[in-house]
Amino acid sequence: PSNAIDTDALIIGAGPIGLFQAFQLGLQGIKAHLVDALPHVGGQCAQLYGHKPIYDIPGIPVCTGKELVQLLDQQIAPMNLPRHLNQQVQSLSRLADGRWQAVTTAGTQFHTRSVFVAAGVGAFVPKALKVAGVDQLAADQLLYHPSETSSALGRSVLIYGGDEEAVQAAIDCASLAAKTRLMHRRDTFNAAPDQLARLQALRDSGAIEVVIGQITEVQQNAGQLQALQWMDGEGREQTLRVDWLLVYLGISPRLGPIADWGMAIEKKQLVIDPATMATSAQGIYAVGDIVSYPGKKKLILCGFHEATMAAFAAAEYLQGEKPLLQYTTTSAKLHAILGVH
Ligand code: FAD
Incomplete structure (x- = not known):
């Protein structure tokens, strides 16, 4: 018997893009778990510039790194996302049934059908x-x-x-x-x-x-x-x-074990297809600063778009059919997920 946590999706990295990934997966009806090496969410925004202003998030003329993280956290609250903080995903390997097994430095094990690598510039670990x-x-x-x-x-x-x-x-x-x-x-x-x-x-x-x-x-x-x-x-x-x-x-980012997980890498970035954010490994998607594709910009705004593309592609992979595009403004299904009327 295995004491692994069974899930449809595992998000590696709780930076701004990993957090928004949880939101987009939630809208697709996909339940996820979230892991980060840090004891708190927010990635670079919380760790490197918590009190500095950001001016280029659409619709938010100015907010600090920490404020952006708080707003994202508030936005994903309806998704009831289980968090596994203070631990680094150490290994990622394929199970015989096609799922992925992830194991963290704290010994937490996941069996997951899909993985979203939102690892940014690497895991933040203390010197x-x-x-x-x-x-x-x-x-x-x-x-x-x-x-x-x-x-x-x-x-x-x-x-x-x-x-x-x-x-x-x-x-x-x-x-x-x-x-x-x-x-x-x-x-x-x-x-x-x-x-x-x-x-x-x-x-x-x-x-x-x-x-x-x-x-x-x-x-x-x-x-x-x-x-x-x-x-x-x-x-x-x-x-x-x-x-x-x-x-x-001090705490600084290390790419760490991601390089050993068998996905195509170029100059320390994961190579993905920008139409789906799929890596070279089936069921593994990557988003945010960790990815590379022609024209990639390491900006939060671009990562939000990538998380949306990845969620649509993963919904098709996990649910077997192309999801319909629905508006949060008008969709009764999305309102139920968000707990609004
Ligand atoms: P990150 O924020 O790097 O988060 C990745 C998370 O993954 C980290 O918390 C890390 O601990 C975790 N992780 C990695 N590997 C593992 C593992 N194996 N196991 C567990 N956890 C893991 N962008 C803008 O758009 N506008 C700005 O004004 C702006 N200003 C910036 C100012 C500064 C000083 C800096 C440094 C960056 C700025 N950026 C700005 C860039 C922006 O912060 C990044 O594009 C953004 O943080 C990328 O988000 P991410 O979620 O992809 O990665």
């Missing part, structure tokens, strides 16, 4: 701390970019990094932890003015100790973090007793 001892640590001893830090309670915590998220984590831990240290290469932090002011106040009161240096080794005992070896600005090695390590070295 790993590469020092001796890290691989021997138990999973909860070192966390990358956690947004939730309540288990700092009573512990001796070291936050490693210099960006907004690292500063915020230090501020959050300061009221909970027995000891809060923020370690960075230099004494400058890249965060909002109010965060920097709060950090300074907590440094002044002794609630946060800033340490200027770099981790060189992690000391553990049976997987439990004991101490860090670190190097200060003068190149001197020192030791700090620490029992929780939060690492914020």
